[in-house]
Amino acid sequence: MFKIVLKEELAPKIKLFKVLAPEIARKARPGQFIILRIDEEGERIPLTIANFDADAGTITIIFQEVGKTTDLLGLMEQGDFLLDFVGPLGMESEIENYGTVVCIGGGVGVAPVFPIARALKEAGNTVISIIGARNSEMLIWKQEMSGISSKLHVTTDDGSAGEKGFVSDVLAEILSQTSVDRIIAIGPVPMMEAVCRVAPKNITTMVSLNTIMVDGTGMCGACRVEVNSETKFACVDGPEFDGHQVNWEIVKMRANMFINEEKIALSHKCGEGECQCHRKNEK
Amino acid sequence: MSQEKRKIIPKKHPMPHQEAKVRSTNFEEVALGYSEETAILEANRCIQCKNTPCIDGCPVGIDIPAFIKMIAEKDFTGAIGKIKEKNNLPAICGRVCPQENQCEKLCTLGKKNEPVAIGRLERYVADWELAKGTESVKIPETNGKKVAIVGSGPSGLTAAANLAGLGYKVSVLEALHVAGGVLVYGIPEFRLPKAIVQKEIDNIAALGVEIKTNYVVGKLSSVDELMQEGYDAVYIGTGAGLPSFMNIPGENLNGVYSANEFLTRNNLMKAYRFPEYQTPIRVGKRVAVIGGGNVAMDAARTALRLGAESYIIYRRSFEEMPARLEEMEHAKEEGVNFELLTSPIEIKGNEEGRVVSIVCQRYELGEPDESGRRRPVPIKGSEYEIPIDTVVMSIGQGPNPLVQQTTPDLETNKWGNIVADECGRTSKPGVFAGGDIVTGAATVILAMGAGKKAAEAIHEYLQG
Ligand code: FES
Numbered sequence: 001m002f003k004i005v006l007k008e009e010l011a012p013k014i015k016l017f018k019v020l021a022p023e024i025a026r027k028a029r030p031g032q033f034i035i036l037r038i039d040e041e042g043e044r045i046p047l048t049i050a051n052f053d054a055d056a057g058t059i060t061i062i063f064q065e066v067g068k069t070t071d072l073l074g075l076m077e078q079g080d081f082l083l084d085f086v087g088p089l090g091m092e093s094e095i096e097n098y099g100t101v102v103c104i105g106g107g108v109g110v111a112p113v114f115p116i117a118r119a120l121k122e123a124g125n126t127v128i129s130i131i132g133a134r135n136s137e138m139l140i141w142k143q144e145m146s147g148i149s150s151k152l153h154v155t156t157d158d159g160s161a162g163e164k165g166f167v168s169d170v171l172a173e174i175l176s177q178t179s180v181d182r183i184i185a186i187g188p189v190p191m192m193e194a195v196c197r198v199a200p201k202n203i204t205t206m207v208s209l210n211t212i213m214v215d216g217t218g219m220c221g222a223c224r225v226e227v228n229s230e231t232k233f234a235c236v237d238g239p240e241f242d243g244h245q246v247n248w249e250i251v252k253m254r255a256n257m258f259i260n261e262e263k264i265a266l267s268h269k270c271g272e273g274e275c276q277c278h279r280k281n282e283k
Numbered sequence: 284m285s286q287e288k289r290k291i292i293p294k295k296h297p298m299p300h301q302e303a304k305v306r307s308t309n310f311e312e313v314a315l316g317y318s319e320e321t322a323i324l325e326a327n328r329c330i331q332c333k334n335t336p337c338i339d340g341c342p343v344g345i346d347i348p349a350f351i352k353m354i355a356e357k358d359f360t361g362a363i364g365k366i367k368e369k370n371n372l373p374a375i376c377g378r379v380c381p382q383e384n385q386c387e388k389l390c391t392l393g394k395k396n397e398p399v400a401i402g403r404l405e406r407y408v409a410d411w412e413l414a415k416g417t418e419s420v421k422i423p424e425t426n427g428k429k430v431a432i433v434g435s436g437p438s439g440l441t442a443a444a445n446l447a448g449l450g451y452k453v454s455v456l457e458a459l460h461v462a463g464g465v466l467v468y469g470i471p472e473f474r475l476p477k478a479i480v481q482k483e484i485d486n487i488a489a490l491g492v493e494i495k496t497n498y499v500v501g502k503l504s505s506v507d508e509l510m511q512e513g514y515d516a517v518y519i520g521t522g523a524g525l526p527s528f529m530n531i532p533g534e535n536l537n538g539v540y541s542a543n544e545f546l547t548r549n550n551l552m553k554a555y556r557f558p559e560y561q562t563p564i565r566v567g568k569r570v571a572v573i574g575g576g577n578v579a580m581d582a583a584r585t586a587l588r589l590g591a592e593s594y595i596i597y598r599r600s601f602e603e604m605p606a607r608l609e610e611m612e613h614a615k616e617e618g619v620n621f622e623l624l625t626s627p628i629e630i631k632g633n634e635e636g637r638v639v640s641i642v643c644q645r646y647e648l649g650e651p652d653e654s655g656r657r658r659p660v661p662i663k664g665s666e667y668e669i670p671i672d673t674v675v676m677s678i679g680q681g682p683n684p685l686v687q688q689t690t691p692d693l694e695t696n697k698w699g700n701i702v703a704d705e706c707g708r709t710s711k712p713g714v715f716a717g718g719d720i721v722t723g724a725a726t727v728i729l730a731m732g733a734g735k736k737a738a739e740a741i742h743e744y745l746q747g
Contacts, residue, residue, distance in 0.1 A: 043562045
């Protein structure tokens with residue numbers, strides 16, 4: 001059992017947990033993820049690590065309530081326990097001194113970009129960051145990102161904070177003025193795809209693919225993606241890939257694998273009939 | 284009944300089963316097990332021959348005639364004790380071992396008649412013990428040495444139990460949230476109830492074995508780190524991973540699963556009870572399972588139970604199928620359709636990227652290949668299309684890569700399997716390996732045999 005030692009609401013439907021998992025905190029590296037399960041009936045869901053603190057023994061995760069499991073997760077309180085929490089999984093980000101790196105986070109994707117940007121800065125890179133959200137209310141971790149970036153750009157779809165527009169627009173601007181050696185982009189698939197369209201092919205543009213997963217250890221193939229025309233398993237070969245080589249059509253298609261089932265799960269009334277799935281939260 | 288007067292009964296006592304029509308709609312166990320009376324009658328079929336060929340056929344060397352004699356004499360405590368001298372997972376082996384290729388194949392009685400139903404008798408006494416509850420075991424005195432076992436499948440559990448019996452402090456490290464490996468994620472409930480697996484694992488834990496779930500070796504700790512942390516030896520039994528695909532067009536469409544994913548969703552995550560259990564599975568009306576092994580049968584029979592029409596698509600004919608005869612027969616009885624001498628060449632999808640059909644090509648059998656099986660050759664112009672909603676690829680799997688990636692001085696072969704000798708010794712001192720991670724996909728009992736041999740080799744290494 002893994003204790004939630006801190007819960008914060010960062011924005012409407014976006015929550016942060018610090019989870020006590022000292023062994024994982026000791027080993028976690030930027031770019032890696034964990035898989036958690038709330039309770040016996042729960043799904044195993046992957047979440048990219050937003051921060052780790054070996055001394056405190058905690059892993060920080062940030063999630064948006066977008067479906068059954070994340071909704072249930074959002075109902076959990078500080079002091080509650082997650083049944084399972086396993087990691088660190090996946091390959092760590094490649095961190096080197098590349099020169100100038102643009103780090104882009106969209107929506108809840110700002111969270112996993114943070115430790116990568118921090119590590120890149122520590123490795124000597126000039127880090128230019130762009131973070132974006134629908135509106136100012138949904139913008140997270142501006143403070144954190146500004147602390148580790150030599151320049152931070154903010155965009156919102158409605159202009160309620162920073163520049164009005166998309167992160168990819170700002171990227172295009174930066175590219176026209178500055179020589180950039182590498183790009184990291186994490187966020188919704190359309191955002192990462194747009195970034196890859198703007199970024200020239202000769203600049204490696206790493207994206208993190210948050211696919212459907214089951215085991216997260218290379219056993220099931222639920223997480224498969226097509227990279228450079230080859231099938232890869234996001235959980236062991238990724239989750240980061242050069243976005244220029246990713247087949248985005250397959251990423252988008254596979255994300256809809258269980259779209260109907262997700263609706264059924266949401267409309268399934270807990271506590272009715274045989275269902276027991278909310279019993280732990282009712283206490 | 285005295286030996287001399289006994290008439291030979293030519294056939295095994297039949298195993299009671301759930302009716303095919305009924306069982307194809309539920310996930311309860313298919314084979315119901317012998318009654319005490321039947322078990323004793325069956326045990327009496329054993330002629331207690333002097334040369335005991337059955338023992339040679341057992342990968343873990345159980346004294347089969349001895350335990351059968353005890354069953355005949357109604358000494359069930361003695362019988363289970365005899366089995367457990369060599370096998371710590373008898374309720375599992377009694378269900379899933381391919382006895383027809385092992386002990387029962389060599390049975391003297393089997394030369395002219397059906398062999399003694401050794402597997403069913405093993406299951407009977409194992410279940411008898413689980414039902415009554417095991418007596419509290421004496422935890423052997425510790426010798427102060429620690430062994431880490433990576434993976435809690437059949438080979439890891441066997442190694443753990445044997446080492447614990449020798450006085451080692453054993454920790455089993457499992458990546459998933461429950462122990463059991465393929466016994467819990469792979470083999471379906473209707474063939475091996477998870478409650479049985481859990482009880483067998485509880486018995487092993489009762490020997491003082493520590494079982495740590497959610498522990499991914501290769502990520503949370505490398506093998507070297509385990510040794511630095513104070514483990515005197517490490518046994519790697521991480522099993523098979525990385526499912527294979529055919530590299531045909533359409534394999535990444537929605538509705539194409541590896542057998543591992545399809546079975547894991549159902550067995551480990553209980554998707555058949557969705558939405559009460561939150562892991563979904565989608566099968567649609569018709570499911571095609573590609574392959575002819577036991578795993579393919581498990582997937583096809585699972586698909587039936589989820590309410591779909593189920594097809595096995597296999598390149599060769601019945602005779603060449605690697606699945607156990609019993610599994611194929613059960614599948615047939617339940618209504619799985621067999622499309623033989625057929626192989627898919629393309630999977631087609633709709634605009635949403637969902638599978639709608641599978642294009643297959645017919646084959647005929649040509650000359651025998653290296654494996655001695657007649658090689659299937661495609662028939663030109665024989666392509667045909669079957670409307671299908673779900674495809675399950677059950678054509679094998681490669682080794683799990685996580686441990687090897689972080690243990691550079693561990694020798695592997697060109698497929699990535701760990702290289703180990705017949706005692707499980709690897710290229711790295713103090714590190715042993717066995718089961719599917721060494722041999723490639725094999726059976727539960729062979730993995731157990733490897734775990735057992737490695738336990739002996741580890742003992743020798745640590746005492747030497
Ligand atoms: S999640 Fe199962 S192989 Fe990646």
